[in-house]
Structures are given as C-alpha cells and as structure tokens.
Amino acid sequence: MRDDNRQIQTAVLGGAASEDPLTLPLGAIELDAFRKRHEHDTFWCGLLLGGCGVQLTTKLYTDRVCHFAHHPGVDAPSHPGRTSTPWPDVPPGVRYVSSRRGRDTSASLPFGNYSDTRGFDLILNLMRRTRGAVAVTVATGTLLVAASTVSSAAPVAAPPTSAAGAILIDGGTGATLTSKAPDTQRQGASTTKIMTAQIVLRAPGVDLNKKVTIKKEYADYVVREGASTAHLKVGATPTVRQLLYGLMLPSGCDAAYALADTFGKGATTSARTADFIAHMNAKAKSLGMTKTTYDSFDGISPTGKNLTTPRDLAKLTRYAMKGKVFPQLVKATTYSTGGTSTAATWGNSNLLIRERPTGYAYPGAIGVKTGTGTAAGKCIVFSGTRNGKTVIGVLLNDEERYPDAMKLMDWSLGSAAGSGAALQRSNTDPIPDVLD
Numbered sequence: 540m541r542d543d544n545r546q547i548q549t550a551v552l553g554g555a556a557s558e559d560p561l562t563l564p565l566g567a568i569e570l571d572a573f574r575k576r577h578e579h580d581t582f583w584c585g586l587l588l589g590g591c592g593v594q595l596t597t598k599l600y601t602d603r604v605c606h607f608a609h610h611p612g613v614d615a616p617s618h619p620g621r622t623s624t625p626w627p628d629v630p631p632g633v634r635y636v637s638s639r640r641g642r643d644t645s646a647s648l649p650f651g652n653y654s655d656t657r658g659f660d661l662i663l664n665l666m667r668r669t670r671g672a673v674a675v676t677v678a679t680g681t682l683l684v685a686a687s688t689v690s691s692a693a694p695v696a697a698p699p700t701s702a703a704g705a706i707l708i709d710g711g712t713g714a715t716l717t718s719k720a721p722d723t724q725r726q727g728a729s730t731t732k733i734m735t736a737q738i739v740l741r742a743p744g745v746d747l748n749k750k751v752t753i754k755k756e757y758a759d760y761v762v763r764e765g766a767s768t769a770h771l772k773v774g775a776t777p778t779v780r781q782l783l784y785g786l787m788l789p790s791g792c793d794a795a796y797a798l799a800d801t802f803g804k805g806a807t808t809s810a811r812t813a814d815f816i817a818h819m820n821a822k823a824k825s826l827g828m829t830k831t832t833y834d835s836f837d838g839i840s841p842t843g844k845n846l847t848t849p850r851d852l853a854k855l856t857r858y859a860m861k862g863k864v865f866p867q868l869v870k871a872t873t874y875s876t877g878g879t880s881t882a883a884t885w886g887n888s889n890l891l892i893r894e895r896p897t898g899y900a901y902p903g904a905i906g907v908k909t910g911t912g913t914a915a916g917k918c919i920v921f922s923g924t925r926n927g928k929t930v931i932g933v934l935l936n937d938e939e940r941y942p943d944a945m946k947l948m949d950w951s952l953g954s955a956a957g958s959g960a961a962l963q964r965s966n967t968d969p970i971p972d973v974l975d
Contacts (some may be wrong), residue, residue: 544961554882621772629841698946702937703916706849707947710781710922710929713857715850723934724830724846728910729767729790729844730920733852736868737859739798741822747780751801753879757793761950766792767888767975770881777879783864784829784874784971787908788885790975795837796849812836823851826858838910849933856920856931858906870923872898888973890941891921898970899961903947903952907931911939911974919944925952939966940974 566621611716697707697717705719715721753771767797769791771777778787779801785794800808803815819833828851834844872892873884887893891904902923910918916936921944923930930951934940942965949958 577579580713585616585625598834607631607906616962633823644646659702665811681761687754695950696822698943699874699948700934700937700943700947701939702934702943704849704935705933705937705943707930707932708853708854708857710857710860710924712933713854719851721850722830722848725849726840726843726912726915727838727847727852727935728912728915728918729792729838730833730847730852730910730918730933731833732795732907732910733855733859733908733920734822734833735798735836736786736816736865737794737855737862738815739779739783740862740864742802745779745784747778749796751779751782752776752778752802753793753797753809757953758801759795760796761791764792766837766839767884768792769794770878771797771879772881774915775879777877780864781874781877781879783868783878785880785885787868788874788887789924790880790909792839799836811923823855826854828854831855837913840910840912843914851942852920852935854929856922856933860906860929860931866905869908870904887919888975889919890970890973891919891923891944896970898946899965900939900957901948901961902955902957903948909973909975910971917972917974921948923948923952925955928952 666686700719702719704721704725706721707715707716707718709716742847753773753775755773756770758773759765767790769782769789769793771783771785771793775795779798782794782798785791786798790890796812799812799815801811803810803811803818804814805814814926815836816833823831823833826856831847831851832844834840834842838845864887869887869889870892871887872894873886875884876882878933888909889904889906890898891901892898893907894900901923904921905924906922907920910920910921917938917940918935919933919940921932921934925948928951931946932944932947934943937943942962945958945965946963951964
C-alpha cells in the first residue's frame, strides 16, 4: 500500500447464492491476493462519478495511486473520460455528498450518499440485473462499481439446451439472442394452434360472442386420434371466445376442429377445414414464415408435412403477442367452461404459467403454448417479461423443455425472486408433465 492518507474500503457483493457484503482488507498482502484472484475479471468504472464507463484492470481497482490517477476527486482536474450520462433506472434528483477533508461537496451522481442504505439497495438491484458480482469501492467519498461476470466485450454465453431446435428472441426488436438449428424444419405438434388462433382472431369482423354448436364428429375425432381435448359436450353452444380458451389452455383439438369448421368456407366439414388450413398457410407466407407448412388445424399431421422451424414459430408468436386478445388467452392459468365442457374449468397446459403445486409459477412468464407428439417430441413456445424487457423462445423436441425455458429466461432477463426456486424444483422435484 502506498503511504497516503486516502483510505479505500471495498464491499464485494456475492453472486446469485449470496447478497451479503464482503469487506476487502486494506492490507497490501490481502489486496495483492485479491488482485491475483480476480486478474481475469472485468470491472467498469465511475457509475458514482458520472459514469465514465472506462474498463478497469484489477490493478487500477485495488491500487490507490492508480485509482486516484484515474479519478482524482471532486477538487481535482476532471477525468477526460467522464460523461454526464446517467445510470438507467436511477431516481432523478439523488445527491451524493462527500465529506472528504472536512468539506461538503455535492454532485449530481446516481446512487446517493454511500452511507445511505438506498445506495446499497440500488446496487443490489444492479447485481440482480447483471447476474454477477458487484463491487463498490469507497475512497474518501469516491465510489466505483464493478460487475465481474458481465462485460459488453465478453457477454455470458447462453445456457445449453437439450432441444433439437431452439431460438430466443427479443420480443421488442425481434433480434435473435441465441439459437440452435433455428431454420431446420420439424414438426411442432400443438404449437400449431398459435396459428389456428390467429386465423380466428384476425378474421374480418370476428364476433367473439358468436355461439358455435359442438358436433359429435369433433368428439369422435379426439377419441380416434387420442388427442388432447377440451372435453366439449356434444350439442353445447360455447362462444368463439370460450373455444379459443379451450384451444389454448387444455390444447383442445375438439375446440380447434370446431373453430376450423366455423371459420373455413365450403359446403362440407371437410371443405371448410381444408379452406381454414389454406388460410393458415397463406398467413404463414404473409408473415415471412418461409419454412412453415400446415396440413392440419391442430398439429396432428396426416401427411407428416405439418412443419415449422424455431425461427418461424418465434416470428409468428411475436406477431400474435401484439394482439389484444391472444396475450390474455395464453397467460391465463384457468378459465371457466361455462358448462360447455364436462370439466368445470380449463387449466393451462403450460406449467410455466400454472401456480404451485401443479405448475412452476415462473416469475414473469406470460405464455405461450406447449405441444407434444410422437414425431415432434416435447415442444414449447414461451415468453417472459421482466424489468421492461420481453423475450420469446421456442424449444422443439426437448425432453427438458421447462428447465431449459427457465434457464434461458434467467439468462436473458436476469434472475428474479422465485425464478431460481422454480428452476431448482424442475431439476430436483419435477412436476408431472402435461402431454398435449
């Protein structure tokens, strides 16, 4: 340690497993050990000095002389890299007061007085958002903040998945965040029903309160195919809105059949469902889903050519989530059948949405659709939102679809209270899957 009267004290906040501050010793030997232990870590400078954003070395971070050369203090010449860019999400008007050398010097700096617990609350929030360790250095009224595991130069790699095909996109911009064989065609099983819902919801002049009579052939179809069902009663007259919930929550193929028969055109049921499927293909083309073809209204493929890709499904879902009704459908945990089904309520087949103990209740999950088939395997289209950011993901043929979806959302959105517990439960005490 250099012999001067400026003291540095550092609190290092732990990773995801701990939020307890650890005090960095002032002794030279201990500092040298810290420097060696973190020699490959990246630190960023100056959040409390106006945010100059310069990347620091651990030598600069732990050596007082280097530190003060970088930031000489409020009564010294300004550091050439300093800017006035504020740190995001910081309440306006917060003041930082330095009592260095017995003087009070105020500056409009983001985190407030370091003796005020609000500062540490904001730092803890930063730690959660960056998913890494955050270091705060107090040097006679001068603070540094460091994120040791996240760097714009070397971002944390996405967690691996067991999916045959996968993609994660930014729900706002559509940018790809990570992917695995995103353009390889695969069967998507009941994720097909996302498009089924879109054809209905985007139909000109659609009346969601219109009543539809349930035919025996709808019930016979699900029995014959061994398909997932909304258990609609023959002769019941659910509304189009109720059929949409029956389509998206329990993944009812009987509901899909009823909707296709109602919204397709033709003289016979066969002609009407064929016309509905033709509209599905036309819609896919208009959305730029260049590798998607539909041969069914529910994902049960009679020819094996009901094919899509992770990228196409993500594109479709981003479009669907911009609607008013669809997001309400897919984030619902349950919905009353109104006596149109042998079940009193429909539960969401998506375990990310379901409350405990029958679901994971993943924080921020807002949809979207699961699917299971012999050829398709287990699939899921999911979406989550946190801290103002939304992501949309697709996992096709993935035996670990729920753990993988939660890992990807934690990676892209940052962990939240309860998200780690949900992920751990999926590994140690998995909830029986709902095959649809």
